[in-house]
Amino acid sequence: GEDVEQSLFLSVREGDSSVINCTYTDSSSTYLYWYKQEPGAGLQLLTYIFSNMDMKQDQRLTVLLNKKDKHLSLRIADTQTGDSAIYFCAESLLGGSGTYKYIFGTGTRLKVLA
């Protein structure tokens, strides 16, 4: 089945690192993504990783992928108050029409305390 799970809330202090975790069930995922949703807005792509990679670093963001355990994580270094948002994990899967569809997780609400 297709299921993407995340914890609902995370609270960290400004300047600390945040780690947001995600587990997925479909091993045929080709790409995995992290999207950010600010209050009252749609989602925006933050970063992504190809399924044959273990790690990707992009400035303050580090994505780790454990394919064996179907576990994806997003680490935000030196978390700032502007990082407060909902973070969604997503995967792209082969859909019924022979092309790709995208499944999103439940979202993790990150609150950064000053």
Place this chain on the structure above:
Amino acid sequence: NAGVTQTPKFQVLKTGQSMTLQCAQDMNHEYMSWYRQDPGMGLRLIHYSVGAGITDQGEVPNGYNVSRSTTEDFPLRLLSAAPSQTSVYFCASGGLAGGFNEQFFGPGTRLTVL
């Protein structure tokens, strides 16, 4: 480019009423999709389309119809609204090549069914 536009931004319906949520994109994207966002449930895929004339069901299609007569437009129809359809609805679009494609989201439509 306007990106992905959705109308209306807010809507209140009575149980049993019908309405159409509009979505349009000007990026010539083949892939378009509708999600609903509910607290603690994340984004759930309702329907998606990989091109004009082609649509497919997502995780929660019941109570919703879609059609894709042009590349630009992907309206979502509620035939007989129910309180369980109270939610925030997001339309997204993206390309189809090779599995990786950033999804671009509209600003959302907040629907309340009384």
